[in-house]
Amino acid sequence: MFLPIWKKLKYMLLILVLSKEASVLKAAQISSESDKDWINQAIRFWTFTDPSIQIIALGAILIGINCGLMGGYVVSRRLSMFGDTLSHAVLPGIAVGFMFSQSKNEAVLMIGATLSGFLGVGIISLLKRHTKMKEDSAMGLVLSGFYALGICLITYLQQSPNGGTSGLESYLFGSLVGLSDRDLVPLCFCLSLIIICFILLNKELLLSGFDPSFARSVGLPVDILQFCIWILMAFCIVSSLQVIGVVLVSALLIIPASTAGLLTYRMSQILVYSGILGALSGIVGCFLSFMGERLPAGPVIVLCSTLLFLAVLFFSPARGILPSWFRTRRRGQRIRFENTLKACYQVLESRSFSSQSFPQTALAQRRGKSDAEIEKEIGVLIREGYATRQEFPTEQKSELPSETMVSLTPSGWEIASRMIRNHRLWELYLTKEASYAPDHVHDDAEKIEHVIGEKTVRQIERILDNPQRDPHGKPIPSQDDIDRGWLSPPLVADK
């Protein structure tokens, strides 16, 4: 399903490399043309012929992959809110970097942002270590304090006479407009850094994340590895800021990785999945933002990844909410009709297997239910092919209405006798091997009869040495009886 995306990615990487050499990529405003026809727009987007579209699409995909890969570790180390704090704490750094360079020089901005992010992280750990403040208040304090400082500095810069500061506003919500080929360089750099780190330090990162004390005991530098994660996180956040914006960049760290966590439990697979999911939401969000006139890119990309999360949460075949709800329902249905079939067997048994069919009213008596309910249950059995029903007119003289006779088909018989066999064997097992009182075993057997497997039943039979009777003296149908389709004469005769 995801293969086309990978192919596309490869294709676009190729385009990037080729076009970089030809240096034809120019920063251009997207959707600046007056082409209002949305089909044309969509075609224009998905064919990737326009260089500016190539840049924004590639940028969105790269950001998605970066944040998705990084998010795998962020979520598994419970650093989600930490990522949020870090992303807010970089804002003053951007402003200060701008003050120093007097232009939108990416390198300086990135250095400033990373430094101020680290300052924020350092303050959090200092506050946590040296005062009685709890982690959440420390994070909230740093988040809002740094953010306020950043807002102040940015406003101050915007009012200063030398213009050209309009780009800073876009760091709040992000925009794809004005993403140039130069902006892709830090993204590619960050991606390669993340991939190299993850491949080289795979084992160490895994160990120190999931069992820090063991990692420390085998001599791994856990603190340095944690620091490593922080640096990567800071790079990842800072390089994505321009497109996603300060407020929402943490969402891209959290959501694709959480989605991947719903799909699989293995870390390597989580990383791959969340990278793919991030890229997918990046490209789709980028497309929607391109189509809509005023849609800011960051929120749309985040919403796309939320939708992917919801889709996986509800529909993923293995653990999705709807599939497991259906499974539970189906299991409930199976248990219900297995119980009905069991009751049929018990009715037949009470009539000493004298005939293959029995009246429906006897079943109703047996189960203690109304005729209408039994009618419905038998209906289900007939639909599934486990029973047949015949109307037998009673004798002419009688005033009674005609009687409905039910008989089991071979498959119905098989299930019914198997349930009885499981039930009685389990009762016997509990009384003999676990020394339960014979009147305490019924409820337990009532549950286990539906789930116990053929292999276990055989094993129990072997342990109990092929018993004939259950603790209440009733005959246990053997495998032969089930295969033959009717109870063997000696047992019936015994009865």
Add this chain to the structure above:
Amino acid sequence: MLDFAEALLDPWSTREQVIWNLQIVFMGMMVSLSCGLVGCFVVVRRMALLGDAVSHGILPGIVTAYLITDSLSIGPVWIGACLAGLGCGASIEWLRTKTPLREDAAMGLTFTSFFALGIVLLSLEAGATHLDPACFLYGEIGLTPLSPKLELWGLPSGNQALWNMGVVCLTTMISVIVFYRFLLVTSFDCSLARSLGMPVIWIQYGLMLLLALVVVASFESVGVILVLAMMILPPVSSAFLFHRLPSILMCCLPLSIFYSVAGLQLAYSMNFPISASMALAGIVIFLPCCLLGPNGGVLTNSKKLKTRKSSRDLSAN
């Protein structure tokens, strides 16, 4: 020195300016007082980041209420915000308990998604509205004096925005005073509260509703992120000064006056947004509290540790 005095007095030079700025200061004071009062309990319960999450999560509710009623009056906006806030809280709880997600991931996922939804709704309907995404981020407290004049019984009785915030502030104070015992016990010892027969869950929900009310009333002035600053700064600063919760709550009043006055001065002299400079003023007062505060400040703490260590050395000798 003269420059400093000039800068200090500059916002108060003419009568119009004094009236204008007093309104802003009063607004800022009420915002930070009500945020601080709620924030004390939020911080004690270690839910500071939940406050952040709720303040982001109410955005789609505000925007939807605005789009439906086409006004920013506090009633519908509050209902919308409360619904969105409750939805946010409920989905965090649901994700945390019913799916393999951890609490922090559930929180981060929910509130960012809600916020993104709000921003997208806003930008879909943007243009004709005066709701501006950036306004949500740092508020427009400076425009308080521009809000419509209210007339009560034919008499001019001041500013609509101020009255709204005043009602919210009064509600917050009254509910904190009335429910003080419940809030205190549930915050510090949940199981004791349960054994005393207190409706712990309902108190929790009540606090959340109060939080939503305060955030909604304040977002227009200080924006969703700085609400967090206004909520966290007063309790954490005063916790370094005092040990008991009543004193910490009391301390919110002088702190909020300081925040709004100092914030205004800072904003005037440096051309900063007023709300952000209020938060900066908060940070400025937090630093000495954290370093020198008698109740667990960093320097006093280390001094105490040193004396304890030396006395231990003496006794060992």
